[in-house]
Every structure is written in structure tokens, then in C-alpha cells.
Amino acid sequence: METWIGRSVPRLDGREKVTGQAVYTVDVELPNMLHAAVLRSTRPHARIVDLDVSGAQSVPGVKAVVTGRDFPYTHGGMIKDQPFIAFDRVRYVGEVVAAVAAETEAIAQEAAARIRVRYEDLAAVFDPKEALAADAPILHEGMADYPHSPLYENIPGTNVCTIRTFTKGDVQTGFAEADAVYDDEFYIHAVAHTPMETHAAVAQHSPADGGYTVWSSSDGPHRRSKELAEALGLPVNKVRVLSTYSGGGFGGKGTLVAEATVVALAAFTGGRPVKMIFSREEELSAAQTRHAAYLRIKTGVKKDGTLVARSADLIWDKGAYASKGPDVTYRGAMTIFGPYRIPNLEVRSRLVYTNKQIAGAYRGYGVTQVTWACEAQMDMIAQRLGIDPVALRLKNCYVENDTFINGQVMKAVGLTETLQRAAREIGWGTPKAAASGPLRRGRGIATTLKGTATPTESQCVIIAAMDGSVTLLTSAVEVGAGQHTALAQIAAETIGVDPTTINVPNSDTFNTPYQFGTTSSRVTFHDGNAVRRAGERIRKRILEIAGEILQTDPGRLSMVNGRISEEGVGERAGIKEVFSQKFPRGGMIVEHGSYCPAGSELLKADPGMPQGLSSAFWMFATHAAEVEVDVETGIVKVLKVAAAHDVGRVVNPQLCEQQIEGSVVMGISNTLMEEFKLDRGRVLNNTLADYKLATMMDLPEIVAIMVEAGHPEGPYGAKGAGEPAVAPTAPAIAGAIFDAIGVRITDLPITPEKIRAALKKAPC
């Protein structure tokens, strides 16, 4: 029985955050700091014919004006296709054309407005299907020359940024054996991450050694350091990235965004630091978005509901540059088969450049998109076959020791329980409230599975200082999900101290060890394992020291909450007393821990199948929703969502609930309220008045249900929770709408106008 695992330890960062003391990137103040503003492209696709920055340079207080000619570097973690600042060409409205550093933000803005650009417009393309046409304007003629990982195959001479395929069995045979074959197309829209803290960064250049220091709330400080180092031709030990608290990321702070601009400027300010804060307009029009996608799936099914084959053709809207798109869409594509056993599979996934804002990683990493199509079609199949939607899913869904599409044997599969408990909580199968005036009630359900980026590495260092106090050095970023608290609990459990006494400072790539990123729901599992390993070592050394001081066999000693006991004797001392005696003149003990699942038996795939599709762990989630549709206005009100998540062993129930409840709110907001309104690639609704997020008044009843399928390799059995939470909300709502009014929406978002239009075609 553990002491600290499974307990709602209050978050370590709580006090700083409720008192206003927590420092976010927007709060970073340095001596002599300058402020940045940029001029952005007003054209979706154009050549820069002339760029005159003299107007900006003459504004008093301006210290640097930088263009792509001055700073001719490109970056891109997967495909190096993106200039820090546009060279001679812009590919979307909002691309940085020139940047200014000045004594104040107002001066920088004033100066940026005085830069004159002459464009020669090029033909532009805004829809990925149109961008696939033979005569479509091409965004990246030089695609073949971009350095990129061999994983991401592109098609030079087209707009196909990456193409991936996968085949298993034979879908044609499968379709032939099926009693029915359904071919449906779905569309999922782009949404904005909309962190309350917009993108921001501070950079300082050292003219002495040519290195850079960057302050950022990016979710992957070491990867940002690597990307910057690769882009600038510097060693990683010359690019220091310091993390602050993050005012929300949701995947949107996982590439170089504001960082790229301030680094470019800092090269020209003689060592003065430069800070940039995105305005909300910039955040909504020139940061990153979720990838929109056309998802066509064809599924063969037996009369009894057994799925026998599925083929899929996916077209993803990349926007102007690759960002994390190649991997996001690959992971998504390989999940288009859902959490279901289907013997015959085929998918083609194409990621297509368009002249729009860049799409990147968004909570769920491609899986949110495919879950929309997969689950909406599952409902349609159930309806066509006259099978209950829950029963259809239970019939086909993965159970313990089933194999994933590449043959990986899946462990810790709590999916069935999520389906059953979510269904029970929403009252599945019980009578609904009767219609009242124009209001109709309905219920829907949807499920998902999500893997984690595999194999990836996490390391940490644990220090027990001269007084026995413990510090955990990790590069996991406290993005708001309570990462530092959960890791402190794992450390506390392993070492035998109180988690609230553990210090977990914000990371610094020069001082905290490598970890892949606070992404992919991976921190509790990967960093937790690293922490557990380091913690075991430090515990052993603490007890050795205690044995030495207390003159007994360390094997007879144990420690709980910092109190050391001897077998058969009882409590002997506190860690503080022992360490004070051991280190009278100061000192500390330091241990390192690392974890990477590479080579684990658990990842083994079938011969000839890509092991890269295996996941260190799999998460499962089911959302069941009850909605009320006003048939006169088309307005959908979500009344209740029961969200059952298999997160493995729960480390901190309160933090888990936060993830689940929060993502239900995000899911509702994404599905019913959020939408970009574009005019030739220009975002029209670039304010939070018109890009609408759910408010507290839109909050339904949310019941968070935690299913704990303990993972054999997880720290104390833990898996992860952050991403899958948002994926099933949209299809559950769509299913509930169908149940309420018989209208099936296949393209997101679900708007009152679409509901009204559909009702006019088929009145209920």
C-alpha cells in the first residue's frame, strides 16, 4: 500500500499561482530588455519585390530591424522548410516579413507599421483537395532539397508535404466478405489552441561566445534547443532554453514560434535581450492551429456488427509550413481504425500544403481528428444495421492482449470498462426526458484510443541536499496539468519523503537533463519512470548514510515521510538529523535516472510490421453526452457528459479530474463554438469576441470517471491522461444530436445554421 500514489496532493505550484507570484514568459523582465513587434504578410502567397525598412529604422527608440535577408536561416523539427523571417516569398497571411526591436512595445509597433513592402501576388490555394489538383499553385518548389527525416516522404513538384500508407490483410477480400460496405466522408475543422497566455519568448544573444539564451513556455525545452542549434549551426551547449510557467499550451507551444522571431532579433541588439508577446490577434491568426482534415472511410461489416475491413483516404490541411504536421498526421492516420479489431486494413494519408496559417500539434495529435470520423461512422453503422451503438462498440473493441494493427500485444486495456461506465452514468437505455416545446433530448457515445510517442527518452536528476531536503531536476514543463506535482509524488513515494517538501524548479536545458517533451501524455509514464529509478538510487544512498550514522545495517532501515525506522527497533531518526551529521561542512548526494522503452518486449511487432507504431502504453476513453436541441433555433446545449478514462493507475485523482473535466469543456467549445472564418486565408475572427470559447455559463454537468488498468511498465502502474480526453467529445455530441432530432452532422463544427438547414431537409 503506497503512501502518496492515488492521493490528491495539492499542486506544488498552487500557492505561487493563486498569489500572482508565478512567473510566466510574459512576465520575464531582464535588465536592458527590448520589446519586439513584427510586420506580417497581408498576402496569402506572394513574392516580396521590395522591402523598405528605413521608416522603421528612423523611429526614435528602435534598436534593430531585421528581415530574412539579414537572418537567412530556416527551421523545422521534422522538415526544415520554414524561414525564421520570410526571405523573398510569403506563403500565408500572417507570415513574419520583418521584425523590430525597440525600447518599448508601443515604439516597436509604431515602427513595424512604417515598414513598406511591395508584393507580387502569386496564385494561392486554400483547400487541401484543391491543392492536390494537377494545376494547383505550388507552395514549395524546392521541397526536394529541404532537409528532412526519412520517415517523412514528400512528393516534389506537388503540395504533398508527406504521404504515408499502411496495409494489413486485404481490404478487397474483406469488403467482399462483408454483408454491407459503408463509404462515408467526414470533415473536421481547424481550431485554435487559444492558450490564455499567448505565445511569448525572450531571447538574449551573447556576442562573446555566439550563443543564445531563450526564455519560453514551450513544452519541449530540449527539443527547442536542438531545433535552434540545428537551424543556426551551433552546438546544443550554446543554446540555452529556460522554461517559465506556461499559461496553457495544448500542443501549440511545441515548435519555434515567438522563439524564432526573438532569436533573429537578438542577433542584432548587441547582447540586449528581446521580448515578444503575441497579441491575441496574432495568436489567432499567426500562431498554429489544429489540422483540418477530410476523412473518407469505407468500412465492411457483417450483419451482426463484426467489422471486417476498413480503408481510409485522409487529406490533411497543412497550412504553409510543416511544423509537427508530418508526425501528427501519421499518428492520426494509424489510428483511423479506432480501438477496434479489424482484420483487413488500408490507409493513405496525405498532408497537403495550403496558403493558410500553419497547423501543428493539437491536444490529441491527429487522433482527435480521426476519432471524429471513426466514431461518427460507428454510429451510422449501428443505425443502419439496427444495432445499439454501445453494443456495436463492445462487440469490436480491444480487450486485454488484443494486438494493435502492427501486431503489438496491448497491455492494460481498460476500454470495455470505460464504455460500460460512461454508458451507465449517462443512463444509456433508460427513457429520455420528453420533448418540451422546441426542445429535444438525445444521448450519444464515442470512444477512442491514444498511444504515446514511442520510443522516447526522459531523464532526471534527484538531489538530496545537506539537510536532507530533496530537489527534483526535470525538464518536464509545468504546462498546467500538474506534471511537477505528479512527479514529486512519484519521487516522494519512492524515496520516502513528503511530496510537498520536494522542490521542482522550472527547467533549464543547461541544468536539467534531457526529456523529449511535455507532450503526448507521456510525462507521468516516462518521466515518472525516470524519477522512480533515480528515487530508488537516492533512497538506497540515504539509507546507507543513515546506516553509517546510526551504526546499523542499512538493510534494516526504511524511510517514510523523512522518518527513518529500523526493523524491530522503530523510529531512529529523521533524514535531516542524519544528513546534518553526515555533511557538517556541506555537501549533497545526486542521482540520475533515465527511462526509454526502446527495446522493450512490450513494443514487439509482427515480423515485417513497423515497430514504430507500437506505443509504450495505450490510453482509452469514452464520453457519453446528453444534449438538448432547440429545433427552432438549431442551438445545441450540452447538459451532461460522462467521461470515463482509462489512465492506468491514478497518481493524483484531482489532477486527473482536471484533465478530464477540462478537456470536456474544450471538446464542447471546439465542437459547438469554435471556427475560423477565413477570407482568402485571412482570419476574419481574430478576437476572442468572435473566436468563441466556452464560458463558465456553457459548463454542463461533467462526471469524470477514472478507470485504472494498471500498466506493467508504468510507474506504480500509471499511464497518461492529457490528450485522449478531448477526442470523443465531438462524436458523442454529434451522436446525441442524431438521437435527439434524427439529423447527422458529418462536418464540424456543429453550428445552429447547419442544424436548421438539416432539419429543413428532414424535419423531425
Add this chain to the structure above:
Amino acid sequence: MKKPIELTVNDELMQVEVEPQTTLLELIRDGLHLTGTKEGCGMGDCGTCIVLVDGKPVNSCLMLAADARGRSVTTIEGLAKGAELHPLQQSFIDQGAVQCGFCSPAMILSAKALLDEDPHPTEETIKRALSGVLCRCGSYKKIIAAVQAASPKES
């Protein structure tokens, strides 16, 4: 052209110089270095910049600093008494109402204004009173619980 104004910030009477175009938010963050007040949009659409002026919540991004002359401003830094947190601050921690924390100061101050006026609000009243502060982490359920838990116990 800077002009001196006198105002009270967190119970401290002070004289500061402001330009006409300086907003109260800029005065608080850049002038007084009270960075607990956040700017999420600058347009009054997100509520993260809410402070209390004479006890009422206002969007400090849309109020000129000059209009704070002679008034009393409370920011998140003014709530705790030394090491002792305000009951709402403690409640936000206990109830798990904080995630990324960027909206927390505005949520807590809005809740304070509400409880000062209505110590026992209904859930609907809390939702309305706090509806002008956006929380992308979606902590709304736990924030409501935190406000309810901080409501003074009936004697």
C-alpha cells in the same frame, strides 16, 4: 505627456505618473510591476486582466490609468495577509481550481467581488459572475466548487 495621479493600490496610497494612453493594466504590470494581473487579449474579451476598482471587477485593459485617480485598486497581490492566504486563494488550491493558473488571479478577484456582495451565491449566480473570465484549461467545475467552499459558513 505624463501627469501625476494619486490612487490606492492594495491599500497603499501612491502617486504615480501616467500618460493619457496608459491603461490601468499597463500601470499595474509595467509601472508597478504587479505582474499577477495578466493580459490575455487587451480587448476586454477574456477577463484575465480583471482587478477590483472600489471593490468591483473591471477589465483593466479597457480602463485608462487616469480614470483610476482617487480610486482604490485591488490586485491579486493584495489579497493575502502576509503568509496567510485569502480564503478564496486557499480554496482554489484545495479544490483543484488551478491548472495553468493564468486566469486564476482574475477568477479569484471576480469571486471575491461576488462573495463580498452575496456571501452565499447559487451555482447559477457564480457562473454568471465569473462568465467574463475565460479558462482554456476548462477548470470551470472546480472553480465553482472553490467559490462555494470559500463562501462563509452560516452561523
Add this chain to the structure above:
Amino acid sequence: MKRLKPFAYREPKTLREAIRILVGEGPRAATLAGGTDLLVRMKQGVVTPSLLVNLKRIKGLDRIQRPKAGGLSIGTLSTIAALERSALVAKRYPVLAQAAGFLGSPSIRQLATLGGNVGRSSPAADMVPSLVVLKASVIAEGASGKREIPLDTFFKGPGQNALAPAEIITAIVVPDAAPSSGAAYVRLGRREGMDCALVGVAASLTLDGAGSVAEARLAMASCGPVPLRARGAEAFLSGGGLAEERLREAARLAAGETSPISDMRACADYRREMVEVLAYRALAAAVQTDRKAR
């Protein structure tokens, strides 16, 4: 974030002084009341006034009071929050308090003023339809004196109104409601809180002794270049009863009297359709408030 560009700034202590400053500066001057709209548009660069004349140091412009002659006088600087909470408003004109609760967010309502909401003259203004059905007028004061402009005729186009240069709204006045009358405001947004009206409809109904409609008024937000009245629907209702089918027919007529636009918030057809839905709901709610009042 966007910063305000520098501007000249005055804080007159009297109305007379304010008018004098406005006359002197000419059309590039702007008056500042709550600032929740003006400062946003200045940050966005949509308007660039050379001089801001802040009215908030003029005493007495924020009073909500009942003049001796009856009715209600709402000072131009009265905040929307004050209207929402005023006991006087709640008792005599509950529809105004209701409309106030829709505007922006609670913290915006602490700053935003009624004079600002009316003076901005946005077709989406949330306070205006209710004021129109209550037969409110604008009291304006300029260099040539004071005048009263019925709200009906005040709006001239999006952002345009009947104010002369250097004229300032000092109050909105509302006459006493007739006995046996009720009013309601219904509006549609994409979310429950903090949303601008896709369509808003206010209705008032006054009954005669026999229970027939003596007078009906319907006013609509976001349905045309200015806040509109549905005069055809009003005429149809007058003299008749309150049967559901009559209210529905009036709502249909009202929808036909609108000229909404398609924009990023909604398309024109949907708006027109929603006028019909909302006009019916507003009328039905007005009947209810009347019944409650009696």
C-alpha cells in the same frame, strides 16, 4: 498586445466645458465614457481620435432617477451594471435590467455606460431594442442647447446617429409604461455567456380594458443597418387578442421587415428565420411579464 497610440486628453469638469473643447477640436475629437468600445477600436486602429474628452469627471451624469414628471431618466454615464442592479429599473422597467444582463461580461458592465451603448449606434447594441419598445428618447446637449431625440429616429446607419458635431448625450429618458403592459428582450448568441447578439428582439405589449392589444412594439438588434422596428407586425397586433397564432403571425411579419446581412457571425437567411422565432418568444414573454405584473 496592441497598445494605444498617444492622444491629447482632457478631463472637463462641466458639460459646458466639454462641449467647448469638442467644438474647438473639431471632428477628430472623441468623447470617452466607459471606453469598452472606443478603446478597443482605438487599439485596433479603426479610429484614431486626436483628442479624447473624458466625460467621467463631470458630476451628476451617472444618476438613475425618476423625474417629478414621471418616467425614468438615466444619466449617460450610468453603467450597465448599475442598470442591472437598480431597484428603480427592476421595479418599473424589468426588461432593461434583463437586457443589461446580456451585455458583454459582468466586468465589462462595470465600465460600459448606457450613453456609450446608445451613442456607439451599433445595430447589435443590446440595450437599444428594449429602450425602443419603451419609447425612450435621447437627451443631447450641444453648443446650441439641449434637445430630445426619440430613439426611433436617432440611428442613421451602422455607427451613425442624429447627434450634431460636438453634441453630447447627457441622458436617456423613458416615459412611464402604460398600466397593463409588459415587455421582454430575447436574444441569440453562439454561447451562453459574453456574446454579441446574432439577433435580438424586444417586444412590448399594452392591453386595453378588454384585454386586446392597445399598442404593440417590436424592435430588433442585428437585423439591419440600424436597430429596427417591425411596424407592420406592430400594426397587425394592435386591436387584436393574444392568441398564439396571432403572435406567430406577427413574428412572421416581423421577420419580413428585416434586412439582415450575412457576416462571419451568421448568414442573413438564418438571422431572418431567427427573428421570427425570437419575435414570437419575445411577444410570448411580454405577455407573461404583463400577467405577472397584474
